[in-house]
Amino acid sequence: MGTIVTTNPATEETLNRYTMLTDFEVAKAVEDCHTAFQKWKLETPAARAKIIGQIGEELVKNKSKLAKLMTQEMGKLLSQSEDEVELCAAICQWTAENAPSELENEESDIDEETRGIINYSPIGVIYGIQPWNYPSYQVARYSIANLMAGNGVLLKHAEIVTGTGKLLEEIYLAAGLPKGLFQSIVISHDQSEAVINNDRVRGVTLTGSSGAGRIVAQQSAKALKKTVLELGSNDAFIVLEDADIDQAVEVCVLGRTYNNGETCIAAKRFVVVDAIYDTFRDKFVEAMAALKTGDPMSDSADMGPMARKDLRDDLHAQVQQSIAKGATCLTGGEIPEGTGCFYPATVLENVLPGQAAYDDELFGPVAALIRAEDADDAMRIANDSRFGLGGGILTTDTDKAIELASQHFDTGMVFINRFGLAVPNMPFGGVKDSGYGREHGGFGLKEFVNTKSIVIQK
Template sequence: MTAFSTINPATETKLAGYDLMSPDAAFDKIQKCHAAFLDWRQKSHTERAPYLRDIAKVLRSKADEYANLMTEETGKLLRDGKTEVELCAQIFEYTAEHGPDMLADEERQHGADGKQGFVAYCPIGVIYSIQPWNFPVYQPTRVLASNLMAGNGVILKHASICTGSGLMLRDICLEAGLPEGLFDVLIIDHDTSDAVIEHKLIRGVTMTGSDGGGRHIGQVAAKNLKKTVLELGSNDAYLVLEDADIELAVKTCVQGRLFNNGETCVSAKRFVVTEAVYDDFIGAFVEQMRAIELGDPKDEDTQLGPLSSEEQFDTICEQVAESVKGGAEILCGGEAPDRTGQYYPATVLVNCLPGTPAHDDEIFGPVAAVIKAKDDEDAMRIANDSRYGLGGGIFTRDEEKARKLARDHFDTGMVRINSFGAADPNMPFGGVKDSGFGREHGGFGMKEFVNVKAIYMP
């Protein structure tokens, strides 16, 4: 079969080589996963929980090794990789702790005479998980933990550039005692992936990636009557309102734009700043972005590492060039340094107009698009004038106003008030519009791929 290699984006050196699996080899893993599921589904939620806790323990014991691999495969800052592993351990522990109660049978009455019945959350089989490269262990973990607790098996297709990270998660699960085959990894091309979705033993499909990729996968799944959960990225708007704490807003927006080298679906990407505070914000924001140093992602002092691949680097360059062609102005950055590696500097674009990538699309790198709004109402309008709806943020000193805007007006799945963050095990994660549908975390992911079964007692 076709071979490919993983490449370190900081050094441009080859890390490892892999062969693509044949369709028959992939289907064999699905068969084995289904066989393991048939035994796993017989365990109670309480009996499954210790397996998840053991996975968390092994993850923590290998945190340094795993973080180093993720850094070499994707350019992620080493310290961020360690934080990611810890978050994954917490997700497994959260799921083990709360899963049995969240998935417990629910007693209900039915009929005019109040007969007893109950609702059971029953596992359905093998779930196909298609995941991207930007969080090589977190992305598959949030699917794996919830579905193991629900009683399902999981088959992972990871992004090719972090193939080693996907295989390492499988090996960690086996070391922790998870039954062999219950979680496995496919190394396959897109055509074989479509065939996997169509396989009769695949009962659900979850995917994180681009909206274009989500449309294709969703169509293949829908044609085969398979449920999907799709998390498809965004161009999240962070609003700086007229009464915002500018110092806090600037500091947080820099962090929000550059977290994980700017390669995060819930990164702050568009900065919608009201006219009253625009000059104060833009001056300080550009100053702090210009001061960001590129460097070796393994160096503890590095603030910004390389993009994940040459392909990603080329995409960012093209998006910035197209935005400038469409009227945007570069206030800092915008020109890659002459050095080995896929490095791109912290960049600020202003005068970002509709019809350009900076305004309309997701720029998956350290490029900030700043848009001036007339007032608070106009800022909210601009934020919602997007085909995406994953996350967003509001900076204001009036928390009651922020709460109402976030709840009643912001057309996204998640909103941050005077803060930035990526994910929390106790809060739902997901979006609306072209950012997809379905939820993970907070217990919601455990119920995405179950048979919600109504049982009527006499």
Template sequence: MPTITTRNPATGEDLQTYDLHTDAQVSEIIDATHRAFGEWRRTPIEQRAEAVRAIGQHLRDNEQELSELMTAEMGKPIAQGSPEVQLCAAICDWTADNAAEILADVEQPKEGGRALITHQPIGVVYGIQPWNFPIYQVIRFSVSQLIAGNTVLLKHAESVFGMALRLEELYRAAGIPQDAFRVLLIDHGQSDDVIARPEVRGVTLTGSDGAGKHVAAEAAKHLKKAVVELGSNDSYLVLSDADVSAAVQTCVQGRMANNGQTCVAAKRFVVVDEVYDTFRDAYVEAMAGVEMGDPTDEGCQLGPMSRVQLRDELHDQVLASVEKGAKATVGGEKPEGAGAWYPATVLENVEPGQPAYDDELFGPVAALIRARDDEDAMRIANDSRYGLGGGIFSADTARAVELARTEFDTGMVNVNGFNLANPHLPFGGVKDSGFGREHGEPGLKEFVNIKTVMIDGD
């Protein structure tokens, strides 16, 4: 029987070995989740909401254990575990508080009678999730589907199988029926077979643009609704009137959070010529001060990347960028020894044709890009196949907001700050960063049947 062994990315030591589900076991789990849908969808939404609220409380009650598991399986600095757990609990609370109103029936007039618009669950929703936020990625798609009356299958990343199974336990403890949320321990080949199953009515993935194209194509082949939230190389613009000191501080945070492994992280820093040198000097100094450390230490600034393979791929991107004219002002050298370590790195002279400009660098590497003026900065920001997030720093908030609204070709924009996610605000992108939304009202309605009932003579 095929197995997967998880490893501690800080030490390279084995953590746990898991047997992958056989095709027969996968079929049995899908059948069980489909049967559970028949009962769960008829459970009053108020009861479903209380179970979702209880998930949040169970997360809070197990915060330290969950934080330690994240650190062990994917290297998240332990101090960043608590904020992830708290965000997930807040998502559960918001969903429990608001779903009934958002998904309530709406009456509309029609000639000769009236109409009812109702939001009905569609069935089994299959979520393919990454390792970088191993609790949040699961919570943000699953609780909205569960409260809507759907049932859920989870394929989590192989490196965080332990977290997947622990969450399954917590969902059951919270009152989610045993087969309404199930974990599949499977490989990518088996995943395509899951998408093809007629019982599976929707597919959602967070991952790379390559994975998104594959999964979206598989879903389309079988006429399945899909949401894909993919990577990006988000630009943060420092305009001529920006508070450079505040921008530097925020841009370090935006690049280094979660060891730089965040789809919506600040990655390309587009700075106008007028303030470029001032920003560059302060930013390089700040990044040079970020030290790698033991992720179990509360004071850790930068832990390991998730896997050695991903670290090596990032380093190859850095080397390719340097070969094409970029300059590594800070970092850029791969440490020797065990573990998936990579230092805080700053690349200058970043231009089109380099991975640091064109692609997503998923790790603690920042790309500095000089722009002629504010207009040129906006052009560079949009010169990307991606469109997940971005940011603008400017003393003229009204102008920055207007640029964010009308010019920035992304799904999300920060003005004079850096934010990852909020339970009530839609999250998602455009272009090669995917389609569909999670969180808020749009996230609750992605996988429901918005059904029209027309009533005559009433």
């Protein structure tokens, strides 16, 4: 049996050790989840909603403990970990209050002699493979919707946040969820494929890189399992000529550095029209250069460490590659000495196609500044990406921004005069290499249900 060791990225000290399940234990976990599902699916939506609401209450009750563990395991600021727990509780509250009506049968007359019922039935065990950057939110996002729909849920969490996954399982159980219905299983990649192939598993959802998405999609397709994939991105935030520059700088700095810059839907490319480019650049660089990295448990740090050293090294290599191909570093761009996986807020200018900062996802606090001729050119650059998760528009003309977002932005989400954060009742997901399917709201509730047609002769 293998062992997973978790480490504090700020101090590089070992946190805990976890033993991986044996193949027999993995198979038993799937079977136990299926057995629990067989009873859970017969509960009314109202009964399920009551327990979902209690999970939210239990999350709040354990906020300090859970937030501290997340910060220790992956390095986000403690205040942001606390915000994350509150978001998870809000997801539970929205689901408990709204999901029963979303899952109600829909009835209509087909013709004078026939009536129809559309029924939303749970399908079974849903397997989620989740990343480390939002250790609780990523889990709540898919698990709460699927539990509410009547399914069972298995979680394979990222190794570095194994403790958070196990604590969430304890919290769900303490809230009254039946034993076995939600399990955080500590397994290898080979065992993960075996879970996908298990006949008891009916759906697979992954949040991760595009490369991981391709692997899981292929494995799932071979087993004829439906998937929902929320993958990486290189989101563009467009700054238009009429933007409030100070507000735009504030939004863009926060959008690039929140969660230590390790967010799939973070602002990453900043496409600024020529008329205000120089003014925006100077203020943006000044604000980024002023940010301080430090102990994420303290109130004095603006950013904590990156989650792992190899991730920091990969990010730095992308910065160096971009510079070698013509980009200019205006601030940051150097690995600091000392303990911890820290990386400074960094701004690159003269970013062009062929550079990692233009073409790829930089999963850390590195901003790519791109000059556009005008609004049309900015929109062209924003869409010049294989990714399509989110994007942003900074402008005082909200109507124009809505038109651009609706008709031209080729992404699943667009944020106007704010940076991207999840909202429990709004669909979350992308297009192109950023994946497919939607989470949150009624959309997420119905991704893994059997939309069943029942036709009755009157």
